[in-house]
Amino acid sequence: MPKLPDVSGKEARRALERLGFVFKRQSGSHVIMRRGNRGCVVPMHREISRGTLKGILEQAGVSAGEFIAAL
Numbered sequence: 001m002p003k004l005p006d007v008s009g010k011e012a013r014r015a016l017e018r019l020g021f022v023f024k025r026q027s028g029s030h031v032i033m034r035r036g037n038r039g040c041v042v043p044m045h046r047e048i049s050r051g052t053l054k055g056i057l058e059q060a061g062v063s064a065g066e067f068i069a070a071l
Contacts, residue, residue, distance in 0.1 A: 002064050002068055004050045004053050004054060004057075004067075004068075005068065005071070006047055006048075006050070007047075007048055007053065007071070008045070008046055008048065009029075009031070009042055009043050009044035009045050009046075009048055010044065012042050012048055012056065013033070013042050013044070015067055015070040015071050016033055016040070016060065016062070016067075016070070017033075018070040019035070019062060019067070019070050020035045021034065021035040021040070021060065022034060022035070026044075029043060029044045030042065030043050031044055035060070038059075038060055038061045039059070039060075040056050040057075040059040040060040
């Protein structure tokens with residue numbers, strides 16, 4: 001698995017949108033996105049830790065390589 005980069009919530013959201021996810025709603029500083037029956041929660045923080053990003057990608061069913069390519 002490639003090493004995950006440091007990204008902001010805004011960059012993560014943009015990359016997931018390129019992968020086919022759509023914005024559903026926002027609750028505080030967290031954005032809920034969906035693609036089909038898969039969903040994920042993206043914190044809109046200045047920087048997302050690598051562990052949190054890994055969890056987001058697992059929720060979304062997206063590999064690290066796909067995510068990095070979409071950045």
